[in-house]
C-alpha cells in the first residue's frame with residue numbers, strides 16, 4: 001500500500017520519492033529488502049530505459065567538475081539527469097563528499113537533475129547491488145541519462161562498466177611518455193577517453209596526451225561493440241566547458257550505432273546475466289560467513305588437519321550443513 005504510492009510518485013518523477021526509494025534499497029534490514037524488492041518489481045513493468053554512462057578517473061582529475069558542466073549542458077537541452085556515485089572503500093572522506101556537493105552546486109539546484117552521493121560503506125558486492133537498484137529506480141523515474149561516477153582506484157571500474165551502456169575514462173594531461181600508469185584492463189573498458197583540463201597552460205600537454213591515448217587505443221584488440229574509429233580519445237575542459245558538446249555527440253553516435261546493430265540489447269542482456277551469477281556467488285559466499293558456518297568450518301578444518309577426515313569427506317559434510325549439497 002505504502003510501497004505502491006511510493007512507486008507511483010517515482011513514476012511521476014518526484015525526486016523526493018526517488019531519494020526515499022534509494023534509501024530503501026541501500027538498507028540491509030530484512031523488511032526494507034522486502035519492500036525494495038516489491039517496489040522494484042512494480043517499477044520494472046514501466047520498461048523505461050535511461051542512457052547509463054559510467055565514468056571513472058583518478059582523484060582530482062575533474063570528475064565532479066565534469067559532471068556538473070556536462071550535466072548542466074544536458075539539462076539545458078531539456079534532458080533529465082541523475083548522478084550516482086560508487087565508492088567501494090573509504091577512499092573518499094566525508095569531506096570530499098561535502099566538497100562534491102558544493103562543486104555540483106549548480107547542478108544540484110537544477111530541477112531536472114538528481115544527485116545522490118554514495119553511501120559510505122562497504123564490500124563491492126553490496127555496492128553493486130545497491131547501485132544497480134538505484135539505477136533501476138532512476139530509470140523508472142524517467143531520467144534520460146544516469147551518470148555513475150567512481151574513483152579510479154581499483155575494482156570499482158569493473159562494477160561500473162558492467163552497469164553501464166557507455167564507459168568514460170577521464171584523464172589528466174601528463175608530461176612524459178608513460179601513459180600515466182593507466183592499467184590496460186581499464187583502457188579496454190573505455191568507450192571514450194576524455195583528457196580533461198585542456199585549457200590555459202595545460203592545453204598543449206592535453207593535446208599531446210590525447211594523441212598518445214588515441215595511439216594506445218588503436219593498439220587494443222578490436223571489440224565487436226564498436227563501430228570504426230571507436231573507442232576514441234578527445235580533449236575537454238570541464239572548467240571552461242569546452243568539448244562537452246562534441247563529447248556528447250560522440251556518445252550519441254556510438255549509442256545509436258549500438259542500438260541499430262543490436263549491441264545495446266545484447267550488452268544489457270549479458271550484464272543482467274552477469275549480475276545474476278554474481279548474486280548467486282555472493283549469496284553462497286555469505287552463507288559461509290555466518291557464525292555457525294564459521295565454527296563448523298573451523299571444526300571440519302581441524303579434523304582434516306588431524307587426519308580424522310579426508311578433505312573431500314569434510315567438504316561434503318560442510319556443504320550438507322550449509323544446505324547446498
Ligand SMILES: Nc1nc2c(ncn2[C@@H]2O[C@H](COP(=O)(O)OP(=O)(O)OP(=O)(O)O)[C@@H](O)[C@H]2O)c(=O)[nH]1
Nearest residue numbers: 058059060061062063064065196197237238239240
Ligand atoms: N584547469 C582545469 N582545472 C580543472 C578542470 N576540471 C577540474 N579542474 C580542477 O581540478 C580539481 C579537482 O576537480 P574535481 O572535479 O574535484 O576532481 P574529482 O575527479 O571529482 O576529484 P575527487 O572527487 O577527489 O576524485 C579542482 O581544483 C578543479 O577546479 C578543467 O577542466 N581545467
Ligand SMILES: [Mg+2]
Nearest residue numbers: 063064065100
Ligand atoms: Mg569528485
